[in-house]
Amino acid sequence: MELWSENTIEEFRRQLLTWYDENGRANLPWRLNHEPYRVLVSEIMLQQTQVDTVLPYYERFMIAFPTVQDLAHAPETQVLKLWEGLGYYSRARNLQKAAKFVADDLYGNWPESSDDLQELAGVGPYTAAAIASISFNEVVPAVDGNAFRVFSRLLKIDDDIAQAKTRKIFYDAILPIVDPQRPGDFNQAIMDLGSSYMTAKNPDSEHSPVQAFNAAYRDGVELLYPVKTKKPKPVKQLFVATVSRKDNQLLFEKRPETGLLADFWTFPLTQINSIEDIKGEQLNIKPVVHVFTHRRWEIWLVKHQITPLENQKYLTQNEWQQLSLPTLQHKLLKALEECD
Numbered sequence: 001m002e003l004w005s006e007n008t009i010e011e012f013r014r015q016l017l018t019w020y021d022e023n024g025r026a027n028l029p030w031r032l033n034h035e036p037y038r039v040l041v042s043e044i045m046l047q048q049t050q051v052d053t054v055l056p057y058y059e060r061f062m063i064a065f066p067t068v069q070d071l072a073h074a075p076e077t078q079v080l081k082l083w084e085g086l087g088y089y090s091r092a093r094n095l096q097k098a099a100k101f102v103a104d105d106l107y108g109n110w111p112e113s114s115d116d117l118q119e120l121a122g123v124g125p126y127t128a129a130a131i132a133s134i135s136f137n138e139v140v141p142a143v144d145g146n147a148f149r150v151f152s153r154l155l156k157i158d159d160d161i162a163q164a165k166t167r168k169i170f171y172d173a174i175l176p177i178v179d180p181q182r183p184g185d186f187n188q189a190i191m192d193l194g195s196s197y198m199t200a201k202n203p204d205s206e207h208s209p210v211q212a213f214n215a216a217y218r219d220g221v222e223l224l225y226p227v228k229t230k231k232p233k234p235v236k237q238l239f240v241a242t243v244s245r246k247d248n249q250l251l252f253e254k255r256p257e258t259g260l261l262a263d264f265w266t267f268p269l270t271q272i273n274s275i276e277d278i279k280g281e282q283l284n285i286k287p288v289v290h291v292f293t294h295r296r297w298e299i300w301l302v303k304h305q306i307t308p309l310e311n312q313k314y315l316t317q318n319e320w321q322q323l324s325l326p327t328l329q330h331k332l333l334k335a336l337e338e339c340d
Contacts, residue, residue: 157169
């Protein structure tokens, strides 16, 4: 790992923030107002999701819930409906839990340090650091995928970012570099740098505003950073989704309170060992595929009339369209439409 002198650090800050002031994405709605609630919502939405995808969701969400109190006291069904399509629905539930904690338990007073912010549901070290630096000017690095990529290349850090212990190595390396006067802008500039000149593939470091500080680029090994072991392939699991009709209604099942797709309504899903286990009229030739982080579900639609259990009920199209349905269920409905 390269170590920078104080002069190098000061020059890096100056060049980075000059570029950010002139070219940063200052028009993003969550950057126009540094109120912690707005920053929290944006950071939670941006987890695992691209900026362009988040923008319309964020704007609709803030219209519906302009304050932390509005979100805290909203019906969960409304929150999930506005979240529909973003996926990873536990983020929405945790976001509302965090809002309730701030609004009700803390009487609207926000924790101001990155350590205290991690007491909020769904808020980890990165999100806490982002809020603390942007909203409360705490001098703390926000270490996310962009920061891993940018600083692994700038400093040639060889530690594997797939290992949990590596976060502290990066944290300790970046902390002395964070601009003490503008920590929030510094962290956001690193985000913008990582999504522009220092992308994972096809970086343009030759024209980067911090090219002179990029040790990996200088040594011609930029694409070797960050060092990261490959994730194992998702485990394949097979399911049948039962399509049961009564008049103009379809049978839906409420998923368990825990596990994947917790508390959502879907067609009844049954895991099978092979397609030979399918019982009933198979509707689709190719399975519907849905990939979670560690699992790949392949699902066949099967027409079969069943009597509803306690957690199942027949719904009209108008009724199920009012529900917040997971992306998987939308895929199943589309496949059913193509089969009919």
